Amino acid sequence: MTQKVFGGPALLLDRSDINTDEIIPAKYLTEVTKEALKPYMLEDLKLDGFDPASVSVKQARVVVARENFGCGSSREHAPWVFEVNGVHTIIAESYARIFRQNMFNCGMLAIELPRPDIDAIFALADEGEVEVSVDVDAQTVTAKAGGSERTFSFEISPFDKALVQAGGWVEFADARY
Amino acid sequence: MGQTVAEKIFAAHLRDEPFPGTKVLDLDRVLCHEITTPVAIADLEWRGKDRVFDPGKIKAVIDHVTPSKDSKTALQAKILRDWARRHDIRDFFDVGRNGVCHAIFPEKGYIRPGFTVIMGDSHTCTHGAFGAFAAGVGTTDLEVGILKGVCAFREPKTIRIDLVGNLPDGVYAKDVILYVIGQLGVNGATDRVIEFHGEVIEEMSMESRMTLCNMAIEAGGTCGICEPDMVTVDYLWPFIQDEFDSREAALAHYRQWCADEDADYEQVLRFDVSNLEPQVTYGYKPDCVKPVTEMAGQRVDQVYIGSCTNGRIEDLRVAASILKGRRLADSVRGIVSPATPQIFQQALAEGIIDVFMAAGFCVTNPTCGACLGMSNGVLAEGEVCAATTNRNFNGRMGKGGMVHLMSPATAAACAVTGVITDARPMLAESAA
Numbered sequence: 001m002t003q004k005v006f007g008g009p010a011l012l013l014d015r016s017d018i019n020t021d022e023i024i025p026a027k028y029l030t031e032v033t034k035e036a037l038k039p040y041m042l043e044d045l046k047l048d049g050f051d052p053a054s055v056s057v058k059q060a061r062v063v064v065a066r067e068n069f070g071c072g073s074s075r076e077h078a079p080w081v082f083e084v085n086g087v088h089t090i091i092a093e094s095y096a097r098i099f100r101q102n103m104f105n106c107g108m109l110a111i112e113l114p115r116p117d118i119d120a121i122f123a124l125a126d127e128g129e130v131e132v133s134v135d136v137d138a139q140t141v142t143a144k145a146g147g148s149e150r151t152f153s154f155e156i157s158p159f160d161k162a163l164v165q166a167g168g169w170v171e172f173a174d175a176r177y
Numbered sequence: 178m179g180q181t182v183a184e185k186i187f188a189a190h191l192r193d194e195p196f197p198g199t200k201v202l203d204l205d206r207v208l209c210h211e212i213t214t215p216v217a218i219a220d221l222e223w224r225g226k227d228r229v230f231d232p233g234k235i236k237a238v239i240d241h242v243t244p245s246k247d248s249k250t251a252l253q254a255k256i257l258r259d260w261a262r263r264h265d266i267r268d269f270f271d272v273g274r275n276g277v278c279h280a281i282f283p284e285k286g287y288i289r290p291g292f293t294v295i296m297g298d299s300h301t302c303t304h305g306a307f308g309a310f311a312a313g314v315g316t317t318d319l320e321v322g323i324l325k326g327v328c329a330f331r332e333p334k335t336i337r338i339d340l341v342g343n344l345p346d347g348v349y350a351k352d353v354i355l356y357v358i359g360q361l362g363v364n365g366a367t368d369r370v371i372e373f374h375g376e377v378i379e380e381m382s383m384e385s386r387m388t389l390c391n392m393a394i395e396a397g398g399t400c401g402i403c404e405p406d407m408v409t410v411d412y413l414w415p416f417i418q419d420e421f422d423s424r425e426a427a428l429a430h431y432r433q434w435c436a437d438e439d440a441d442y443e444q445v446l447r448f449d450v451s452n453l454e455p456q457v458t459y460g461y462k463p464d465c466v467k468p469v470t471e472m473a474g475q476r477v478d479q480v481y482i483g484s485c486t487n488g489r490i491e492d493l494r495v496a497a498s499i500l501k502g503r504r505l506a507d508s509v510r511g512i513v514s515p516a517t518p519q520i521f522q523q524a525l526a527e528g529i530i531d532v533f534m535a536a537g538f539c540v541t542n543p544t545c546g547a548c549l550g551m552s553n554g555v556l557a558e559g560e561v562c563a564a565t566t567n568r569n570f571n572g573r574m575g576k577g578g579m580v581h582l583m584s585p586a587t588a589a590a591c592a593v594t595g596v597i598t599d600a601r602p603m604l605a606e607s608a609a
């Protein structure tokens with residue numbers, strides 16, 4: 001499995017409880033390849049002013065959101081639609097369990113930051129486009145916009161880190177069990 | 178210190194703890210359907226690992242879109258069907274014998290107290306009604322489950338919910354769980370197991386317990402759990418009678434999976450349901466819940482009775498008791514999907530299907546149907562559905578559609594009037 005790229009232009013979604021039906025509607029679950037999901041990322045997201053066809057959505061490599069991100073269905077199509085669009089990092093205050101596990105199982109990052117840190121990232125957007133970089137080993141996230149820069153540290157369990165390093169759960173489990 | 182149900186099951190199934198806090202469990206059941214499994218199968222083939230850990234512990238069904246509606250869904254069904262044949266997975270339910278996963282697998286007796294169960298479906302929490310630890314997982318976890326018979330979890334903390342009092346007439350398990358979700362919030366039980374206790378549970382059928390546990394995920398819960406008791410044993414008896422000398426012996430055996438008296442809960446909540454009113458959701462999140470009386474009069478275009486939440490026989494009975502001698506409002510279309518062939522046949526035998534058809538309902542084959550807007554019963558932009566399902570997310574039943582979640586009784590009453598309606602006067606009139 002190819003190593004994922006963590007970091008890049010951030011798409012800021014100032015909402016809690018963004019669910020998997022909004023990330024990838026059920027009508028696309030008839031696809032049996034990940035690639036086929038690509039055009040439909042966040043198609044049904046309910047957020048004022050949000051346009052799933054906009055340039056900022058296309059260019060995003062990181063998504064930043066509020067609480068309980070990825071709630072709802074177990075569909076791994078949600079992480080996959082991010083994966084095929086190059087979004088390998090999500091940063092949120094908290095996650096639904098299945099979505100979070102699916103991200104790490106695919107070797108991607110679901111980073112949890114406390115509310116004040118997320119607030120600070122959203123505040124940076126006043127200065128311009130937000131660019132995020134991630135250092136997995138040091139467990140830090142750096143967000144930049146205009147001339148400002150903020151760095152935050154995050155927690156990741158040794159298991160989740162091992163999954164990211166192994167390229168996902170299938171390889172890890174097959175080697176061990 | 179005593180243990181919760183989940184802690185006991187975790188301890189008994191622990192295969193490995195590769196890192197502190199990460200528990201890899203042996204699985205008793207890996208359940209599969211045609212939406213999330215084909216991708217796992219394709220990936221296993223691509224990796225050259227097209228194997229299964231134990232065909233007897235894997236059960237599979239085509240339920241979300243069935244019979245297939247187009248070439249893509251036909252391919253999904255074919256991938257699952259061919260795979261089940263190739264690996265000698267005998268318990269595979271194809272067109273004609275298939276039903277909604279979380280209804281048909283328990284009905285076949287596959288779920289037992291103390292079991293570990295995973296499925297690539299978030300409502301797998303339903304099976305906790307049998308005193309099992311059952312969790313929805315994504316395709317990668319499912320894939321490893323199929324291949325190795327294991328799954329990794331962080332050991333969940335448990336929230337205990339005591340339900341006390343007497344459920345009033347016209348108020349059902351669905352109203353209870355909607356109310357509980359309203360109290361907990363959609364994030365209130367994330368990474369938690371919800372253990373249900375109390376006299377209200379003791380009085381509930383297995384069907385009602387499944388309705389309750391089904392929606393644990395809507396509060397973020399990993400699993401909803403009811404302790405095994407004589408109701409559980411009676412339900413399972415046809416499948417376990419060769420294993421035990423008597424029902425009492427079965428119960429004594431299964432009681433090892435009950436929580437200890439001094440179990441340590443993260444949180445204990447107590448709800449007296451004696452004054453509970455029927456509940457209805459109003460927004461795009463399942464915790465947006467109000468008593469039906471505050472929603473009464475709002476327009477409904479479609480009524481849907483079915484799904485893994487409320488497509489079982491007792492649900493159809495309650496709805497039929499309201500629909501008998503009444504007709505759908507002209508402005509409404511009604512759809513009912515009995516959740517399994519057995520339920521369909523039972524409903525036929527009891528005259529329930531006649532009642533639905535006489536009232537003007539469309540009766541479909543057992544399938545997930547309108548629940549997730551993938552096959553039939555899709556809403557047009559701006560339309561509203563009164564549904565016995567479990568999710569009211571934006572677009573769930575069709576782009577721009579609105580879903581109100583409610584009990585089968587409330588849904589049947591809405592069908593009669595064409596607006597959101599308290600079913601209790603109709604129930605009282607029917608009973609008189």
Ligand code: SF4
Binds near residue numbers: 279484
């Ligand atoms: S009935 Fe609905 S919620 Fe239940 S398994 Fe089918 S699609 Fe999922």
